[in-house]
Amino acid sequence: MIDAPVRVVSAGNGRAQVEPTAQSGCGGCQSRSSCGVSGLGKYFSNNRKAIEVQCDANVRAGDELQLSMSEGDLLKAGLLAYLLPTVLALAGAGVAAAYGLGDVGAVLGAGIGIATGFLLGRLSGWTPQMYAQLKSDQSNEGETP
Known part of the structure; x- marks a missing residue:
């Protein structure tokens, strides 16, 4: 699984609007800008808008989540x-x-x-x-x- 930290903007009905936190990519090193492994983090670059994802947890705006996608x-x-x-x-x-x-x-x-x-x-x-x-x-x- 590829993971990226995100912050909840809004939530309801098992869905959450999330946006990237300051850290992106895998977090394994400082070369995230040129790393091919950090695909999900690159998807969440700073110029991206919030996206809606499935979230079964009871969350509210401001909560920190871990967003996962399979390779x-x-x-x-x-x-x-x-x-x-x-x-x-x-x-x-x-x-x-x-x-x-x-x-x-x-x-x-x-x-x-x-x-x-x-x-x-x-x-x-x-x-x-x-x-x-x-x-x-x-x-x-x-x-x-």
């Missing part, structure tokens, strides 16, 4: 956001070149391909599952009752 969901999101448009851009440029449309046609084909990739990603409706829990719950995870 598989992060990988799927990256593939959908980056790989699909890139592959379709290359395919569009390849099709245009195969039909002998020249450089302008290849650029237009790539543009159509990348736009189609972004549109398909948006229309898929898939979003990564993120879960929020109180930070104090984290300390009890490895213990048995």
Whole structure:
């Protein structure tokens, strides 16, 4: 699981609006800005707005939570956001070149391909599952009752 600390902006009905705290990324070192592991922390950069997540705990504004996402969901999101448009851009440029449309046609084909990739990603409706829990719950995870 990839974790990031967040602060509750508002909460109700099993959902919470959260925003990033000052720390982002994995917190393992000082090279978070160039680290590929801190994907969830990069999602919560300082210019992001609050997002709504599922939270079964009874929380209120100002509470600190730990937001978690599986590595598989992060990988799927990256593939959908980056790989699909890139592959379709290359395919569009390849099709245009195969039909002998020249450089302008290849650029237009790539543009159509990348736009189609972004549109398909948006229309898929898939979003990564993120879960929020109180930070104090984290300390009890490895213990048995």
